[in-house]
Amino acid sequence: xxTKLLHTRWTFNERFQHWALAISFIVxxxxxxxxxxxxxxxxxxxxxxxxxxxxxxxxxxISGTIMLIMSFYHIYYMIATKRGRQLSKYLLPEKKDMxxxxxxxxxxxxxRSQPPEFGHFSYxxxxxxFALIWGTVIMAVTGLMLWFQELTLLLFSTxxxxxxxxxxxxxxxxxxxxxxxxHFYYVIFNPDIYPIDTSMITGxxxxxAFRDEHYLEWLKIQEEAGEDA
Amino acid sequence: MIYKxxxxxxxxxxLIIICAILFIPSKNLLxxxxxxxxxxxxxxTKLDAHDRExxxxxxxxxxxxxxxxxxxxxxxxxxxxxxPHEETLQKVDCGMCHEEAFEAHVASxxxxxxxxxxxxxxxxxxxxxxxxxxxVDNPASRVYPLNLAATxxxxxxxxxxxxxxxxxxxxxxxxxxxxxxxxxxxxxENFDAATCISCHGLHGIRSMNDPQSPIHxxxxxxxxxxxxGEEYExxxxxxxxxxxxxxxRDAPVCTDCHGEHQVQSPADPQSPIHxxxxxxxxxxxxxxxxxxxxxxxxxxSRVATFEExxxxxxxxxxxxxxxxxxxxxxxxxxxxxxxxxxMIFPANLKTTCGSCHHGATKNLWEGPVHLTTSTIPGRxxxxxxxxxxxxxxxxxxxxLLHNGADFVRRTKIKVRQRDSV
Numbered sequence: 001x002x003t004k005l006l007h008t009r010w011t012f013n014e015r016f017q018h019w020a021l022a023i024s025f026i027v028x029x030x031x032x033x034x035x036x037x038x039x040x041x042x043x044x045x046x047x048x049x050x051x052x053x054x055x056x057x058x059x060x061x062i063s064g065t066i067m068l069i070m071s072f073y074h075i076y077y078m079i080a081t082k083r084g085r086q087l088s089k090y091l092l093p094e095k096k097d098m099x100x101x102x103x104x105x106x107x108x109x110x111x112r113s114q115p116p117e118f119g120h121f122s123y124x125x126x127x128x129x130f131a132l133i134w135g136t137v138i139m140a141v142t143g144l145m146l147w148f149q150e151l152t153l154l155l156f157s158t159x160x161x162x163x164x165x166x167x168x169x170x171x172x173x174x175x176x177x178x179x180x181x182x183h184f185y186y187v188i189f190n191p192d193i194y195p196i197d198t199s200m201i202t203g204x205x206x207x208x209a210f211r212d213e214h215y216l217e218w219l220k221i222q223e224e225a226g227e228d229a
Numbered sequence: 230m231i232y233k234x235x236x237x238x239x240x241x242x243x244l245i246i247i248c249a250i251l252f253i254p255s256k257n258l259l260x261x262x263x264x265x266x267x268x269x270x271x272x273x274t275k276l277d278a279h280d281r282e283x284x285x286x287x288x289x290x291x292x293x294x295x296x297x298x299x300x301x302x303x304x305x306x307x308x309x310x311x312x313p314h315e316e317t318l319q320k321v322d323c324g325m326c327h328e329e330a331f332e333a334h335v336a337s338x339x340x341x342x343x344x345x346x347x348x349x350x351x352x353x354x355x356x357x358x359x360x361x362x363x364x365v366d367n368p369a370s371r372v373y374p375l376n377l378a379a380t381x382x383x384x385x386x387x388x389x390x391x392x393x394x395x396x397x398x399x400x401x402x403x404x405x406x407x408x409x410x411x412x413x414x415x416x417x418e419n420f421d422a423a424t425c426i427s428c429h430g431l432h433g434i435r436s437m438n439d440p441q442s443p444i445h446x447x448x449x450x451x452x453x454x455x456x457x458g459e460e461y462e463x464x465x466x467x468x469x470x471x472x473x474x475x476x477x478r479d480a481p482v483c484t485d486c487h488g489e490h491q492v493q494s495p496a497d498p499q500s501p502i503h504x505x506x507x508x509x510x511x512x513x514x515x516x517x518x519x520x521x522x523x524x525x526x527x528x529x530s531r532v533a534t535f536e537e538x539x540x541x542x543x544x545x546x547x548x549x550x551x552x553x554x555x556x557x558x559x560x561x562x563x564x565x566x567x568x569x570x571x572m573i574f575p576a577n578l579k580t581t582c583g584s585c586h587h588g589a590t591k592n593l594w595e596g597p598v599h600l601t602t603s604t605i606p607g608r609x610x611x612x613x614x615x616x617x618x619x620x621x622x623x624x625x626x627x628x629l630l631h632n633g634a635d636f637v638r639r640t641k642i643k644v645r646q647r648d649s650v
Contacts, residue, residue, distance in 0.1 A: 038545040053548040108634035146539075150589060158596025159606035165539065166610055170617035177625045185632045191639040 005207035009199045011083060018200050020070050024063040028139075029176050031060040036169060064143050071136055090120040093130075097123035117215040128182055135175040142168040263312055264302045265289055275316075292360045296367075323353045333433035342394070349390055356380055374414060374424050378405055381425045401425075404490035421456070428452050428489075444489075446482050447473060453483045463561035466570075479521050486511050504553050505544055508535060512554045534599040550585075557581055 010018070034043045034056055046052065078084040100123045103116035121129075142164045145152045149161055187197040192212075199205045211218045267273055268287040277283050292298055303309055305321045324331030334340045334353070342350035356372055363370035371380045382402035384390045391399040398404075405411040405425075413422035428444055435442035443452040450470065454461025464470040464483070472480035486502055487493075493500035501511045509532070515521045517532045535541045535554070543551035557573055564571035572581045578594035586593060600607045 035542050035546055038542065038547075049547045050549040053543065053546045054550075056546065105631070105634065108638045110638075150586065150593075153592040153596075154590055155592075157592050157606070158598060159600055159604075159610065161596075162538070162600045162606070162610050163613060166614045167617070170614065170621060174617070174621045174624065177621065178628065181625055181628045181632065185636070189636070191636065191643055 006204040007207065007210045008203055009205045009210075010203045012203065013077070013083075015200055015203055017070060017074060017077070020066060024066040024070070025175075025179070027059055027063040028067065029172070031056050031063070032172055033176075035060075061147060064140070064147075067136065068140055068144075071140070087120075091126055091129055093126055097126060118213060119216040120214060122213070124182075124186060128178075128186075131178055131182075135171060135178070138171045139168065139175065142171070259301075259303055259309060259312060261289070261302055264309070266312075268302075287360050295360060295362050296364050297360075297362055327353075330432040333431075337430075337432060337434045338436045338439075339434060347394075349384065349393070351384065355384075374420055375418070377424050377426065378402055378411070398490065401490040404488075408488075408490060408492045409494050410492060423456065427456075446478065447476070450483045457483075460561045467559075467561060467563045468565055469563060477525075479515065479524070481515065502555075504549055504555075505547065507555055508532065508541070508544060508553045528599070530601050531599055534601060538598075552585060556585070 030046070033040070034046055037043055046056070078088045100116040100118065103112060104123075106112040107115045145164050146161065146168060152160065152164070187193060187200070188195065190197075205213075265287070268285055269289060271284075271286045273285040274282045275285055287302075297305075305325075306318055308315065308319045322331075331353075335344075339351045343352060358371055363373075365372050367373060368375065370376065379402065382400075385396065385398075386400045386402045388399060390396070406415065410423040410427075413419040414424055428449075430443050435445075437444045437446075439445060440447070442448065450461060450464055450473065454465075465474070469480045469482075473482055486507075488501060493502075495502045495504070495507075497503060498505070500506065513532045516527065521527065522529050536545070540552045544553055559572045562570075562572070564574075566573045566575075568574060569576070571577065575594075579589075579591075582589055582594045597604060597606055600610060602608050602611045
């Protein structure tokens, strides 16, 4: 029973969305910081001359466009498909999330004996999802305004360009650090997960992990199975 | 009676006397053959003042093809009156014929140095040679344009000499050979290209701190202008040119931006005025200097704000399309923004910005550039920056604490499980 039973956590469509976003995100991070930090050793490996610089700009804009298309597709997916609507419901923040956060901190600091029990999405995943939405909106708006600066300048003065540049830069830092510190911890560096959480590759999670990490949902499925039987 | 006789014969007598003077050779006048009896020997040597053996051989064949080939030895060596002559003859005085060059040389840094007892400072023969002097347009001449730089370099690229005389630039030749002038002259044989004497002068070469020198800082731009007239005219009217004319030593002259011996094309990636280097290397030197900015009340942080802007970052990234300092401020024609002729005079910004940003609208050229915190928009941007940095620090710190606690707890459980097995 232990690790043989597998549950579907992510459909192929969702995994495709994740990796399209992940790849465009990584390319955006590299080509973006390459512009801001041209003297960094890794940037020097990639920057070099006029043509490569233009290629960098092009890659950044292509990746930004992919991310934007995926974002719009995601909105459609979350509203117009049955599975998407189900996930939207799971993602809604509730009072329990705040309680879970407090319980989890208390548990981690040894003030509680039991960890909180999570449903389909834990508060950790919800925080990440909404942070991603926040980051994408900020980056897309500032990015597009900088890309089409002639249009931006129809409405705003040049110093707004400076402002947008600053926001775009620091939001990029926030997003990158959040991915490394938050996301990479839960899918890579978590001692129970290390070296990698394969669920976004296979779409499956083990019975054991399902029970441990999403106990409430597991319980519900057990009950439903019991009723069916 | 006698008077009559004299009167009758006076003309023939004069004639005879004149003929006698003309035809009777002077007892002292030696011919070349006389000299060559000894100086034709290839092994004729003597010891000089430092007991070094020096050759006294004169290659007659070469002498005869020299520009002085038709003169006799004694025309120059006038104190060689008889054979054998004095052991040490007087130094030949070229000024007997070449008066102008001679006088210029006496006043030159070389001539002055010789007067002060220098043995190495260049005299006539050091550049022109002795018996084999050729016309300047003879390709074999040491002062033929293609050979001149190498002739000067005999001393000026010799570390012993540059050190002894404290000459600041120790190897101008190799720099010159890499310059647009050197390449145009040496490789393309363009005789309009500048060689040493074009800038330094020839016989009257003076030290660069001599106000009469063509390379004195207040003269050097005019010297360049002899060939680069249009650039010089623009420069002379620019803030830089006018400041130099007023005696402001901190203001740049041509060589401060272009270099001197190694003047390179702006297209050369190594040039200090290459589009990717001009802002960071050339303008930066003065416009980022706190001393100069404060002394002359120049707007501060011009380079720093540029480097933070998209233009500056793109330049660092290697973009040739992005604007550098000169794209907006001009090159030789840099003027204050209050000058109606300036490229950044408010009424001209439309054209200046518009040269890249086609279809730009008035917000582009009316808005502030080089945003500093001394302006309100600059402070707004700075505040947003500070808020964001604070946000990042707080958010990431909370994440690290949250996950750090999680990591410690999970690791403890793992260790406990392992130990209990």
